[in-house]
Amino acid sequence: MNILIIGSGGREHAIAWKVSQSKIVSKIYAIPGNPGISKEKKVENFEIENPSIQDYIRFAKSKNIDLTIVGPEAPLVDGIVDEFKKNNLKIFGPCKAASQLEGSKSFCKDILNSGKVLTAKHETFTDSISASKYIKKQNMPIVIKADGLAAGKGVFIVEEEETALKLINDLFTGNADGISSSVIVIEEFLKGEEASFICLVSGDSIVPLASSKDHKKLNNGDTGPNTGGMGAYSPTSLIDEKLANKVIKEIIKPTLYELKKRGIFYSGFLYAGLMIDKNKNPYVLEYNCRLGDPEAQAILMRLESDIVELFLSTVDNELEKIKILWNEYASCTVVLASEGYPGKYKKNIKIEGLEHEISGTKIFHAGTKFENGSIYTNGGRVLGVTALGVNLQVAQAKAYDRANQVSWEGKIKRHDIGEKEIRGKFIFS
Numbered sequence: 421m422n423i424l425i426i427g428s429g430g431r432e433h434a435i436a437w438k439v440s441q442s443k444i445v446s447k448i449y450a451i452p453g454n455p456g457i458s459k460e461k462k463v464e465n466f467e468i469e470n471p472s473i474q475d476y477i478r479f480a481k482s483k484n485i486d487l488t489i490v491g492p493e494a495p496l497v498d499g500i501v502d503e504f505k506k507n508n509l510k511i512f513g514p515c516k517a518a519s520q521l522e523g524s525k526s527f528c529k530d531i532l533n534s535g536k537v538l539t540a541k542h543e544t545f546t547d548s549i550s551a552s553k554y555i556k557k558q559n560m561p562i563v564i565k566a567d568g569l570a571a572g573k574g575v576f577i578v579e580e581e582e583t584a585l586k587l588i589n590d591l592f593t594g595n596a597d598g599i600s601s602s603v604i605v606i607e608e609f610l611k612g613e614e615a616s617f618i619c620l621v622s623g624d625s626i627v628p629l630a631s632s633k634d635h636k637k638l639n640n641g642d643t644g645p646n647t648g649g650m651g652a653y654s655p656t657s658l659i660d661e662k663l664a665n666k667v668i669k670e671i672i673k674p675t676l677y678e679l680k681k682r683g684i685f686y687s688g689f690l691y692a693g694l695m696i697d698k699n700k701n702p703y704v705l706e707y708n709c710r711l712g713d714p715e716a717q718a719i720l721m722r723l724e725s726d727i728v729e730l731f732l733s734t735v736d737n738e739l740e741k742i743k744i745l746w747n748e749y750a751s752c753t754v755v756l757a758s759e760g761y762p763g764k765y766k767k768n769i770k771i772e773g774l775e776h777e778i779s780g781t782k783i784f785h786a787g788t789k790f791e792n793g794s795i796y797t798n799g800g801r802v803l804g805v806t807a808l809g810v811n812l813q814v815a816q817a818k819a820y821d822r823a824n825q826v827s828w829e830g831k832i833k834r835h836d837i838g839e840k841e842i843r844g845k846f847i848f849s
């Protein structure tokens with residue numbers, strides 16, 4: 421089979437790495453891919469300047485692509501799946517209407533409320549006067565979210581009323597660090613432990629992936645601003661079998677039912693970002709219509725099954741035939757980022773030490789570029805250093821050993837990925 425992978429991040433590198441191991445795949449194209457992706461077997465990167473959906477369609481036809489896999493959310497929210505299907509091209513991912521679960525926080529909340537799914541209490545606003553009035557009646561901290569996609573940067577947890585009022589004004593006028601929104605969601609701050617519940621979905625069939633936990637905050641001890649994710653591990657004790665069954669019954673199924681009532685069929689990865697309270701009740705913080713990044717790196721490192729068969733079963737609506745196999749190891753991904761991220765950061769800094777190897781580890785590229793025989797930084801999150809171990813402690817130690825072999829000026833990382841799990845420090849432990 422010929423495969424096309426759309427995207428250029430660490431998640432897409434992890435997907436490409438797994439796809440390249442599939443016996444039924446002969447050729448993989450990545451648009452645009454990254455230097456790590458192009459080094460995988462069978463892979464060729466392709467650059468198209470500002471590709472439109474029609475450009476992807478033309479490419480898929482010209483290269484006889486049998487299956488296209490969409491990594492990031494933006495093309496899904498733009499409707500790439502609908503357009504591919506109109507052209508009789510096979511593509512993995514949810515359609516435009518279903519992708520609104522991620523693309524529009526207000527749509528997502530509407531589905532959650534109709535399905536009586538636990539989520540933070542919230543209100544949606546389109547003007548700063550009513551939003552400010554509402555803020556004045558709420559307890560702090562409070563969570564303010566820009567509607568629409570913002571690569572993990574459109575969510576603000578605010579401790580003081582004055583800051584909240586200023587932020588609302590800035591969001592509506594486009595002065596909030598480049599993020600502007602005509603619709604904002606204000607919601608109650610939930611306390612608890614976060615975990616990622618990601619499944620493959622095709623209509624009524626739901627197949628959960630291995631459990632995982634991301635570390636969204638920039639700094640150690642879950643402090644500092646939100647990021648796209650600074651590290652992840654799998655599995656997590658936060659989601660035991662009992663909780664997984666509860667999430668499927670009380671969250672995933674009602675969500676799919678509500679979509680179905682609106683005539684929307686879900687197919688692809690469905691990612692529920694959960695906050696688990698001290699009584700082990702899972703609340704939905706957000707839905708994503710794709711794999712998590714860096715969760716994908718940690719999860720796919722443990723996948724034994726052929727990922728292309730999983731994609732095909734989903735697209736062909738035959739998920740009930742699938743049993744996913746995982747290795748028995750724990751995995752840990754440490755993100756190496758550029759100083760300044762998630763705000764402004766420098767690019768084009770030479771990365772050293774990538775050639776070192778430690779068995780059972782893998783470096784997934786995210787924001788890198790290749791020039792004159794060397795690899796340079798080219799983004800906020802640069803690399804996802806991932807390791808397997810007989811338990812999380814071993815995986816974590818190996819991931820940090822390998823992460824420490826890599827260097828560039830301005831490299832930053834968290835030092836505590838997986839630490840709470842290892843030390844049993846969760847609120848209900």
Ligand code: AMP
Nearest residue numbers: 540563575607608609610636693705706
């Ligand atoms: P979201 O994009 O909605 O998942 O938000 C990004 C991150 O912000 C989440 O992973 C949480 O760490 C945090 N967050 C979002 N909503 C809430 C909430 N209601 N209470 C506490 N933290 C939240």
Ligand code: GLY
Nearest residue numbers: 648649712713714
């Ligand atoms: N790691 C969080 C996300 O992919 O949205």
